[in-house]
Amino acid sequence: MNGQKYKGIIQKYRRFLPVSEKTPVITLNEGNTPLIYAGYLSGLVGKNCEVYLKYEGLNPTGSFKDRGMTLAISKACEAKATAVICASTGNTSASAAAYAAVAGIKCIVLIPGGAIALGKLSQALIHGAKVLAIKGNFDAALGLVKEITQAFPITLVNSINPYRIQGQKTASFEICDYLGDAPDFQIMPVGNAGNITAYWKGYKEYQSQALSKKLPVMLGFQAQGAAPIVRNKPILNPETIATAIRIGNPASWSSAIDARDESGGLIDLVSDTQILTAYKMLAEKEGIFAEPASAASIAGLLKLIKKGYFKKYNLNNKKFSIVCILTGHGLKDPERAIKTISPPKLMRADLKTIIKEIGY
Ligand code: F0G
Secondary structure (H helix, E strand, O other): OOOOOOOOHHHHOHHHOOOOOOOOOOOOOOOOOOEEEOHHHHHHHOOOEEEEEEEHHHOOOOEOHHHHHHHHHHHHHHOOOOEEEEEOOOHHHHHHHHHHHHHOOEEEEEEEOOOOOHHHHHHHHHOOOEEEEEOOOHHHHHHHHHHHHHHOOOEEOOOOOHHHHHHHOHHHHHHHHHHOOOOOEEEEEOOOOHHHHHHHHHHHHHHHOOOOOOOOEEEEEEEOOEOHHHHOOOOOOOOOOOHHHOOOOOOOHHHHHHHHHHHOOEEEEEOHHHHHHHHHHHHHHOOOOEOHHHHHHHHHHHHHHHHOOOHHHHHOOOOEEEEEEEOEEHHHOHHHHHHHOOOOOOOOOOHHHHHHHHOO
């Protein structure tokens, strides 16, 4: 960092981003998230494999959205916008609300009523966004904000805003910088499909500038009840406990397919049960609390291990690496954690009773 203090992804990766000296930098020091070695999961894949977890839940608002939002809001301010709007399953709204607050501009968010995690809703509200819960799902909300931004001078900050993708691609730069090259495989959840688009763009740019040698095989996972790309058709009523990826008609559908096909990867699905098993395993074995949508990465990894997908890589005795993206923090959705594990029973405040319960 040349003795400079870290000031977020725009400062760090300025030369890869569409900014100039005239662009005001609205930042919360997002990015620079840890890539954590996952010993337990590595052992499950095989002796030649290193699994890493890109813990995007450690961004300032608790999800990867901050990478794209710093750029989208900075560019909106450069264009003298006074208001931004987004549709969201929760994390985009939390991030947009926080960055709009820093910028001092208005933020409007449309969310599917009753279908976003409590932590995310509390964030959008406390940062002062105008939060509108609609009787409809994310796809309906996105349709509405597209229409609104066509008619009124409000900037759209969903990932169809290209600055969002530009900002989010910096996560792949960080992975390459840390590992010294791109990983062999990357596993991630897919919802509206902006993030898989962004990572793939980032990896290709780094390679084209000779800053990395390899390109990873991109492995995306949708939730079983919300898997339009896997099923090759929009899903009218998507359903999953992973509310962040409860999306039936992804905006970046075709670029997700490009990422999949150009990288020789796949986009598959995992059930809610598989997601919850992975969610619990991640917390219990690796000490990381990620939200259910993020656990889709781990559920995907477990599914691929079971299928023998990595067998041939294990056989040729060369080391290989897998990076799983953990897109959001577990604290975003505390209700899910408490529902997954039985809550503690209330006991008498009595030493004997407590010691007996502990098992001594
Ligand atoms: N993981 C989390 C935690 C998310 O919040 C999202 C998307 C995804 C994965 C999927 O990323 O849409 O780029 O494929 N959340 C959006 C939102 C839709 O409104 O917060 P994607």
